[in-house]
Amino acid sequence: MPALASTTRLLILAGYSLPSHVSTWRHSVRFFSRVAKEHQGPLTLASLGFSSQLEATTGSTGKRSNVENSVKLTRSPVDRPRSIATPVVKATRGSVDDIELAPFSAKSFSELGLPPLLIERLESEGFKVPTDVQSAAIPTILKDHDVVIQSYTGSGKTLAYLLPILSRIGPLKDANSTLKSKDDGGGKRKNDIEAVIVAPSRELGMQIVREVENILGPENKRAVQQLVGGANRSRQEEALKKNKPVIVVGTPGRIAEISAAGKLHTHGCRFLVLDEVDELLSFNFREAMRRILDHVGRKSERRTVLVSATVPFAVIRAARSWSDDPVLVQAKKVTPLELVPPSGPVDSTQPASDSNPSASQSLPPSLKHYYSVVKLQHKVDALRRCVHAMDAKCVIAFMNHTKQLKDVVYKLEARGLNAAELHGDLGKLGRSTIMKKFKNGELRVLVTNELSARGLDIPECDLVVNLDLPTDSVHYAHRAGRTGRLGRKGIVVTICEESQVFVVRKMEKQLGVAIHSCEFTEGKFVIDGEEKEESTMDGVSGSSDMVQQACST
Numbered sequence: 001m002p003a004l005a006s007t008t009r010l011l012i013l014a015g016y017s018l019p020s021h022v023s024t025w026r027h028s029v030r031f032f033s034r035v036a037k038e039h040q041g042p043l044t045l046a047s048l049g050f051s052s053q054l055e056a057t058t059g060s061t062g063k064r065s066n067v068e069n070s071v072k073l074t075r076s077p078v079d080r081p082r083s084i085a086t087p088v089v090k091a092t093r094g095s096v097d098d099i100e101l102a103p104f105s106a107k108s109f110s111e112l113g114l115p116p117l118l119i120e121r122l123e124s125e126g127f128k129v130p131t132d133v134q135s136a137a138i139p140t141i142l143k144d145h146d147v148v149i150q151s152y153t154g155s156g157k158t159l160a161y162l163l164p165i166l167s168r169i170g171p172l173k174d175a176n177s178t179l180k181s182k183d184d185g186g187g188k189r190k191n192d193i194e195a196v197i198v199a200p201s202r203e204l205g206m207q208i209v210r211e212v213e214n215i216l217g218p219e220n221k222r223a224v225q226q227l228v229g230g231a232n233r234s235r236q237e238e239a240l241k242k243n244k245p246v247i248v249v250g251t252p253g254r255i256a257e258i259s260a261a262g263k264l265h266t267h268g269c270r271f272l273v274l275d276e277v278d279e280l281l282s283f284n285f286r287e288a289m290r291r292i293l294d295h296v297g298r299k300s301e302r303r304t305v306l307v308s309a310t311v312p313f314a315v316i317r318a319a320r321s322w323s324d325d326p327v328l329v330q331a332k333k334v335t336p337l338e339l340v341p342p343s344g345p346v347d348s349t350q351p352a353s354d355s356n357p358s359a360s361q362s363l364p365p366s367l368k369h370y371y372s373v374v375k376l377q378h379k380v381d382a383l384r385r386c387v388h389a390m391d392a393k394c395v396i397a398f399m400n401h402t403k404q405l406k407d408v409v410y411k412l413e414a415r416g417l418n419a420a421e422l423h424g425d426l427g428k429l430g431r432s433t434i435m436k437k438f439k440n441g442e443l444r445v446l447v448t449n450e451l452s453a454r455g456l457d458i459p460e461c462d463l464v465v466n467l468d469l470p471t472d473s474v475h476y477a478h479r480a481g482r483t484g485r486l487g488r489k490g491i492v493v494t495i496c497e498e499s500q501v502f503v504v505r506k507m508e509k510q511l512g513v514a515i516h517s518c519e520f521t522e523g524k525f526v527i528d529g530e531e532k533e534e535s536t537m538d539g540v541s542g543s544s545d546m547v548q549q550a551c552s553t
């Protein structure tokens with residue numbers, strides 16, 4: 001009985017009172033898995049016709065029973081399946097008026113069980129409607145589950161984990177939240193940090209800090225402290241001592257360093273977030289990550305959140321060892337980890353197919369992909385022609401080697417394009433100055449390496465160019481995801497040599513997207529062959545729409 005099975009699975013995750021044989025979380029996962037295996041498919045909240053209104057209830061049971069006032073999802077007034085078709089939502093936030101394809105499903109943040117103070121702050125910052133992944137992740141984390149969040153680039157994963165955290169700790173937390181706080185006699189020391197958020201780059205770390213500060217508001221900014229590498233360490237340590245923040249956000253090396261120096265107390269940490277987790281698993285971060293994981297308390301006593309647009313199976317393995325009965329949260333879908341196939345939930349290294357439909361789930365659907373074949377020595381000129389033909393205003397060009405960036409910048413500037421290089425060898429100040437100039441439109445082209453591929457949120461970016469081929473489809477996805485954020489239109493152009501076209505074709509298959517061949521001649525963007533008509537309608541004209549929108553924001 002598939003319908004019954006699905007409903008039961010929904011009820012379990014949604015926190016409905018369960019029959020006594022599934023009254024504990026462990027039981028429920030086992031039961032859940034059994035039913036889900038019978039049913040063969042992931043849990044879908046919206047498709048089963050439940051609204052995500054949350055109400056306080058008492059008597060929560062099971063492993064998570066330390067949540068005395070837990071929340072439960074209630075049925076919508078009309079108890080029948082709601083359409084899962086993506087609604088067209090007009091953005092209410094000032095700078096995001098151009099959102100056309102925003103993947104929202106819950107109608108408001110208040111439906112998700114967030115405390116009133118936090119909702120007020122969200123509204124004053126212009127956040128009115130949660131995205132799909134936020135609609136799925138917020139109630140799940142509020143229900144005290146460990147999660148792996150996977151959703152395409154620019155879909156709002158940061159707020160998806162920040163909001164449930166801020167509703168449990170810090171100045172905006174739910175006044176009725178009865179989770180043991182550090183002052184409740186929970187055995188924690190006064191200066192213990194309550195949430196540790198780790199990101200692989202300084203830029204991403206700083207971006208997350210800004211997002212937390214925005215939500216907290218100016219009077220509460222001190223509740224969060226950045227601990228990113230490249231910045232003055234003693235100042236960071238001073239700030240920790242003086243401000244006693246509840247949240248720290250930083251890069252693995254710096255967090256590990258300050259922790260090893262005994263200046264950061266994270267043993268009582270209640271939330272550990274690993275953003276861009278697949279990157280954090282890389283060899284470079286191994287030692288620092290080990291230190292962090294060894295000093296954030298027991299996994300049963302904290303909630304662990306792993307996040308990325310690309311989730312290879314290594315992440316699933318890491319989640320199993322670092323977190324406690326985690327679930328995989330995707331937009332409109334929550335799946336127990338034991339049901340995730342060994343190929344991974346989003347295996348962008350394998351061809352997209354019926355059996356691997358999720359390969360394309362790391363890319364925003366609104367993106368258009370093209371490639372252009374040129375000789376090696378004409379690549380930079382092709383980039384220049386591409387920028388002009390698209391009339392793009394905010395362009396990120398990716399290369400593989402830091403040494404070549406400067407040369408490209410010189411060539412572009414010599415042809416009248418404002419450009420700058422961004423890479424890890426620049427100091428923190430230099431990097432942030434360039435980012436500022438790029439964001440405020442002083443620079444038209446940012447020439448960069450893999451450093452900028454992960455997590456950077458520059459909503460105005462209307463064109464991404466691969467001046468060198470990315471090493472694989474995962475890298476392609478993260479680079480491409482710097483444009484087309486939150487439902488905006490975006491264009492990705494890969495400039496390559498004839499001998500590299502087969503690599504583009506391979507990534508096309510793995511990602512499950514069409515990458516059309518194109519040229520830039522006489523200031524025009526020309527799509528080759530039969531693809532021309534289709535793309536001219538919504539690609540070329542789309543690009544000029546996009547550019548106008550980018551200009552107006």
Ligand SMILES: Nc1ncnc2c1ncn2[C@@H]1O[C@H](COP(=O)(O)OP(=O)(O)OP(=O)(O)O)[C@@H](O)[C@H]1O
Nearest residue numbers: 129130131153154155156157158159309455457486
């Ligand atoms: N509910 C919302 N309403 C309006 N804007 C939102 C909402 N949620 C997030 N945003 C904005 O959308 C943009 C993208 O969000 P975010 O950076 O969290 O995406 P992401 O999924 O983490 O992307 P990536 O995978 O590239 O890291 C940000 O500018 C953020 O402020």
